[in-house]
Amino acid sequence: MNVKLERLSERIWVFPYEEKRDRPNLSYIKGDNWSLAVDAGHSVDHVKDFYKALKEEDLPLPKLTVLTHWHWDHTFGMHAVNGLTLANAKTNSYLADFKKRLDEEGPKFFLAMDPSIGYEYEDGKPVIVRTADTTFTGEVMLDAGNCPVRVFQAEAPHTDDSTLVYVPEDKVLILGDCTGGTFPDWKFDKELGNKLADTIKDIGPEICLPGHWNALSTDIIIKDLVEGEG
Numbered sequence: 175m176n177v178k179l180e181r182l183s184e185r186i187w188v189f190p191y192e193e194k195r196d197r198p199n200l201s202y203i204k205g206d207n208w209s210l211a212v213d214a215g216h217s218v219d220h221v222k223d224f225y226k227a228l229k230e231e232d233l234p235l236p237k238l239t240v241l242t243h244w245h246w247d248h249t250f251g252m253h254a255v256n257g258l259t260l261a262n263a264k265t266n267s268y269l270a271d272f273k274k275r276l277d278e279e280g281p282k283f284f285l286a287m288d289p290s291i292g293y294e295y296e297d298g299k300p301v302i303v304r305t306a307d308t309t310f311t312g313e314v315m316l317d318a319g320n321c322p323v324r325v326f327q328a329e330a331p332h333t334d335d336s337t338l339v340y341v342p343e344d345k346v347l348i349l350g351d352c353t354g355g356t357f358p359d360w361k362f363d364k365e366l367g368n369k370l371a372d373t374i375k376d377i378g379p380e381i382c383l384p385g386h387w388n389a390l391s392t393d394i395i396i397k398d399l400v401e402g403e404g
């Protein structure tokens with residue numbers, strides 16, 4: 175299956191999510207000087223498919239990959255990305271913990287965690303976990319060349335290590351899974367939902383991109399958060 179990139183805005187393209195292997199959207203932000211990706215994908219194959227789609231559009235490979243949170247489907251392709259990786263310090267400590275467990279126990283428990291993981295790794299390729307090259311706490315501003323990118327932590331219902339990425343020129347906010355409930359029981363903390371809704375309102379994006387769904391208007395995202403549906 176040849177999945178194509180979709181253009182979301184002037185500076186942003188998305189390699190779209192897939193349900194079967196629980197692959198999230200991988201975003202690509204192109205500045206005048208360099209490009210970055212948001213999220214590293216489920217495995218080496220996810221990264222390869224993403225980069226193939228970039229090459230088809232004559233887009234240069236990202237020099238940096240920013241992680242939205244530690245979950246495997248967003249991070250276990252990290253060992254295969256071009257350039258450097260950036261995560262908040264909490265995400266990196268969760269990745270280090272998970273890597274330690276895999277080293278100690280082997281990949282069996284991970285492969286059994288969800289059917290989608292079994293599908294992603296059904297060819298028997300190794301599960302490789304890396305921590306990010308660079309970490310931040312709070313917020314960091316990047317400039318890819320006439321293209322400022324705000325990378326910041328926010329309290330959110332999905333995990334307690336959420337990083338959001340905002341491209342102000344395009345008014346696009348990349349959310350990862352942060353608006354959803356927790357894995358695997360999908361419990362949704364209303365207070366955290368409201369906090370995140372306030373954070374998003376303050377930013378005022380026009381387009382919000384969830385991890386495993388199409389881009390949505392800010393109004394719909396806020397409504398779902400306030401109503402506690404994630």
Ligand SMILES: [Zn+2]
Binds near residue numbers: 357
């Ligand atoms: Zn997640």
